[in-house]
Amino acid sequence: AQKVTQAQTEISVVEKEDVTLDCVYETRDTTYYLFWYKQPPSGELVFLIRRNSFDEQNEISGRYSWNFQKSTSSFNFTITASQVVDSAVYFCALSEESGYSTLTFGKGTMLLVSP
Amino acid sequence: NAGVTQTPKFRILKIGQSMTLQCTQDMNHNYMYWYRQDPGMGLKLIYYSVGAGITDKGEVPNGYNVSRSTTEDFPLRLELAAPSQTSVYFCASSYEVFYEQYFGPGTRLTVT
Secondary structure (H helix, E strand, C coil), rough: CCEEECCCCEEECCCCEEEECCEEEEECCEEEEEEEEECCCCCCCEEEEEEEEECCCCCCCCCCEEEEEHHHHHEEEECCCCCCCEEEEEEEEEEEHHCCCCCECCCCEEEECCC | CCEEECCCCCECCCCCCEEEEEECCCCCCCCEEEEEEEECEEEEEEEEECCCCCEEEEEEEEEEEECCCCCCCCCCCCCCHHHHCEEEEEEEEECCCCCCCCCCCEEEEEEE
């Protein structure tokens, strides 16, 4: 079974729309961390956020916000007022204590923002 | 700081050839990782290291080898290249367990 599921393979929006990228994870550990990475067309992987399993507070950073809900094992990412530069593949990843803290990635969601 | 650097950026190998992908980090991170990225499949862990002299297998280690003689360097060796090893390879490092990983720019490898 997939440990990190990003069910949306591709999302297309028009600039200034809000968009939410879903991430559902599976773990039996009580201590774990969740991450989001961005991979723009240039190919590099850019770290966006890290969240530990004991902190369910939502986080906002500019136009980006993250909603962590342990009850539904989800860690969703919302971009408000999307811009063309947000076009990228976004990966959600899980790091578990039992997995020696290595990262397990979801398959990614490709976001296309058109002008 | 250069962060994580990888060489080469691109390489074409013939079936059966061998090569080493180089990875260096200048952040004094103990933890280093090698991933491969296939289209639509996310990243899969090949090998990782928790410090100089210590390495361990990840999810897809077959056909690869690693060594870690220094904190800075973590080369990935491909022996007897096969078409299934055509992929983009990323090296990463992190300061500690559970910390964010910083990635190199990647190496695009084609085996024909």
